[in-house]
Amino acid sequence: MIYRENGQFKTTYATDQQIFPISQDRFGILLLVAFAIVGVPLLADEYMFRAILIPFLIMALAAMGLNILVGYCGQISLGTGAFMAVGAYAAYNFFVRIEGMPVIVAILLGGVCTTVAGVLFGIPSLRIKGLYLAVATLAAQFFFDWAFLRVKWFTNDSTSGTVSVADLSLFGIKIDNPLGKYYFCLGFILVFALVAKNLVRCHVGREWMAMRDMDVAASVIGIRPVYAKLSAFAVSSFFIGVAGALWGFVHLGSWEPAAFNIDRSFQLLFMVIIGGLGSIMGSFFGAAFIVVLPIFLNQALPALGSLFGVEISTALISHTELMIFGGLIVFFLIVEPHGLARLWSIGKEKLRLWPFPH
Numbered sequence: 001m002i003y004r005e006n007g008q009f010k011t012t013y014a015t016d017q018q019i020f021p022i023s024q025d026r027f028g029i030l031l032l033v034a035f036a037i038v039g040v041p042l043l044a045d046e047y048m049f050r051a052i053l054i055p056f057l058i059m060a061l062a063a064m065g066l067n068i069l070v071g072y073c074g075q076i077s078l079g080t081g082a083f084m085a086v087g088a089y090a091a092y093n094f095f096v097r098i099e100g101m102p103v104i105v106a107i108l109l110g111g112v113c114t115t116v117a118g119v120l121f122g123i124p125s126l127r128i129k130g131l132y133l134a135v136a137t138l139a140a141q142f143f144f145d146w147a148f149l150r151v152k153w154f155t156n157d158s159t160s161g162t163v164s165v166a167d168l169s170l171f172g173i174k175i176d177n178p179l180g181k182y183y184f185c186l187g188f189i190l191v192f193a194l195v196a197k198n199l200v201r202c203h204v205g206r207e208w209m210a211m212r213d214m215d216v217a218a219s220v221i222g223i224r225p226v227y228a229k230l231s232a233f234a235v236s237s238f239f240i241g242v243a244g245a246l247w248g249f250v251h252l253g254s255w256e257p258a259a260f261n262i263d264r265s266f267q268l269l270f271m272v273i274i275g276g277l278g279s280i281m282g283s284f285f286g287a288a289f290i291v292v293l294p295i296f297l298n299q300a301l302p303a304l305g306s307l308f309g310v311e312i313s314t315a316l317i318s319h320t321e322l323m324i325f326g327g328l329i330v331f332f333l334i335v336e337p338h339g340l341a342r343l344w345s346i347g348k349e350k351l352r353l354w355p356f357p358h
Contacts (some may be wrong), residue, residue: 008339029157036186041179049178052291057185058246060287063271064280065239066198069287070269072200073232073279074131074212075125079140080240081264085257086144087114087241088248089154092163095249096156103175107188111241118237125229129215141262148257164254181250182303188246192239197280199235208232209278276341285340294321 044053062084066081069075091110093127095101117140124136155163168175175184199205207228210218248255267290275286297317305312331340 033190041182044182046178049182051295053182054178054185055250056287056291057182057189058243058251058270059271059291060284061185061189061192061246061247062240062243062268063275063283064193065243065286066268067272067275067279067283068196068208068239069232069236070201070272071276071282072205072212073208073236074231075229075232076130076291077120077137077236078262078265078269079121079135079137079144080268081235081262082141082144083114083118083240084244084247085148085260086117087244088255088260089148089163090114090241091245092165093154093156093166103170103249107242107245110245111238114241115234115238118233118240119230122230122233122237125225125233138262141265145257145261152162153354160253162256163248165249166253170250175250185190185246185250188242192242193280196239197339200280201210204231212278237293270325270329274325274332274339275340277337279338279341280340281344282339285344289340290325295323295325297321 006113023300026104040053054271062080066080069077080355085275087107087110089110090113091106094109095103098106121137121140125133128136149161152158155161170184173180175181200208207218207223208231210223211225211228211232215225218228244260248259252259271286272283273286276282297320301312301317301320334343
């Protein structure tokens with residue numbers, strides 16, 4: 001859209017009822033990227049890298065992939081944890097079975113394998129939608145949980161069912177410290193965020209949003225439902241598979257199928273709902289909230305209980321975390337369906353107009 005403001009012509013992109021000037025949007029993003037590259041390593045310690053920053057980047061990538069499917073295309077998925085597992089185990093097998101396999105290539109190949117799995121389980125979306133599609137994707141969760149637990153080939157014949165990777169390196173530089181792992185994940189998230197932003201702005205993204213808003217009308221104007229839905233499943237699965245490989249290779253180091261159980265699927269869905277459906281920025285907000293909240297509760301609730309002479313158990317903290325997540329989901333679905341991203345855009349707009357809101 002081209003509009004005139006203060007005698008100057010400006011260009012904007014319209015996304016889900018939000019209009020952002022290109023210059024302001026790009027400037028803010030460049031500042032955030034510069035701070036992530038330069039500022040964060042100077043301020044963060046080892047604990048913050050391991051417990052907060054690295055999980056945040058990987059979960060943001062997975063939430064971004066799920067947001068493409070759920071937020072932009074309107075296809076519900078409850079099998080995200082399973083697709084993360086496919087990416088992790090596929091990348092692991094490429095890495096350990098092919099001598100000299102670069103870690104980046106193995107991770108990307110894990111994403112490709114997840115794309116195939118996502119398209120296969122996305123085929124039912126051509127005939128069903130809503131709750132029925134959610135159940136179909138939930139079947140993927142139980143199937144892959146069983147496969148990675150029972151089929152020993154996926155774990156390279158490990159007797160314990162646990163797999164591990166070590167000696168990660170990039171161009172001869174070892175990735176064995178928290179700062180190196182942070183930069184490794186940051187490189188992935190920057191590239192994939194740029195790809196996702198351009199995808200949702202191009203004709204493919206418009207086809208996804210048309211299918212989300214009204215699939216019958218979209219097919220009438222010439223949009224192919226088969227192509228639109230399966231392409232959303234493919235792109236979403238690729239993002240999620242890469243995130244799963246990073247979660248296993250970089251964050252965990254060694255893992256078992258329980259690391260990608262159904263709880264992970266619901267956690268990612270919570271990120272998308274709380275952060276904002278149909279928003280790339282919302283994926284970052286949701287991931288930051290879900291990663292930081294448990295750490296905050298683990299520190300704040302015992303301190304609060306000690307003030308009143310009450311001992312707060314670990315089980316109570318865990319239950320409180322689930323209750324807060326549930327309450328926030330209900331709150332955002334009723335009050336602000338676009339989540340934290342929409343609240344952030346409203347705040348920016350009010351600050352831009354302050355003190356003369358006209």
